[in-house]
Amino acid sequence: MTGALTIAGLGPGDAALITPEVAAALADATDVVGYTPYVARVAAREGLVLHASDNRQELLRAAEAMRLAAAGRRVVVVSSGDPGVFAMASAVFETLEASPQWQGLIIRVLPGVTAMLAAAARAGAPLGHDFCAINLSDNLKPWSLIEKRLRLAAEADFAIALYNPRSASRPEGFARALEVLKEAGCSDRITIFAHAVTTPEERIEALPLRDARPAMADMRTIVIVGNSATRRAGRWIYAPRRAS
């Protein structure tokens, strides 16, 4: 019997943002594999085995999911947001490339609402013009590359969505990112801190980048730095469609 491996995004937090496609995959699953807080978002039921694991265990988790699927189980690997954006899909394909014995597995990737889209919707439309997304975690890339990308993104006048801005283990990176953006001429840009978006703990703040403080962000925050034209309409913040 051949099992199947589905890599699914649970959206940013609110169950009303889980797509019917993902809900159907969860309803059909025998096993759900993922980082503990994401697995906790899946309702327990008879016949469903929940496999929760710690952060930074992505490759072990991917291999576990593949072993289960190869044994004939219907496995869903869950991520928050979209599984393809700084989440489990890349880890699964890395594992697949290194593991010829699993190349025959049936795999599907089911997209979801990634955090920056939910954060943008709460603030208005700050991603309504060209934009980029940068993961500020330097676990898997050198900090120098992050700084280079921030500078080039500022020069390109992209709106900039920052994922994983700050963790307890590396509190200094986000402070440095704000300095790099100031040096790159972004002090006036409207900057949105969206914390725990679409959850009961949601909190949205917006202020000019020059007034942003590192402590405004944690690992549950998405930061969106507007482009040079980003502006307010009443309580809303948006990027005009037109650029000159």
Place this chain on the structure above:
Amino acid sequence: MTGALTIAGLGPGDAALITPEVAAALADATDVVGYTPYVARVAAREGLVLHASDNRQELLRAAEAMRLAAAGRRVVVVSSGDPGVFAMASAVFETLEASPQWQGLIIRVLPGVTAMLAAAARAGAPLGHDFCAINLSDNLKPWSLIEKRLRLAAEADFAIALYNPRSASRPEGFARALEVLKEAGCSDRITIFAHAVTTPEERIEALPLRDARPAMADMRTIVIVGNSATRRAGRWIYAPRRAS
């Protein structure tokens, strides 16, 4: 009586990718306003008025929606994908800023699965590392700015999602974009053409950028140019999480 204006994303095409939040807003609406092919995706029912309009009518459409909401109607403005990504949300806020009489309206933005996420999921995980999204339409910005952004995005080694790559009215832009990316050293990069993703007409092609031809894209295509590390694992294409 005060109405409400909801700006909602219908996802890339498949009804199974419409969030329950958006489905509930549509079920509660008295009026749906949008570009004709998107309004056609909303099921007709008694008590629901469908207002379909032509492309490039974004500001007229936004004003119509606001007039209806101000008259007490429950209006949903629909976009394909996510309403905040090259879609109606920015047009609504532009109209709001210019129209003090509507500042009191109750407005909500409901996110959706934007086309690049669905395209990426079908291909694998090409957006699993830092990336950017560029709208290739030059209706609202000069072509020189598009070229500048393409060059800087290549230099930053972002994966690059290109929206609206090609239309009948400007067939030459996408050809030029491919040339710019070749000049910027991206000839070897794996490039994905995702046509009508999640619809019955879906078609996915991937090849090195040097072999990409302009005719492979139309307005229903999302193009994703991988970063320099993007690779294949069997039939899948992904960006490794690690960068050096």
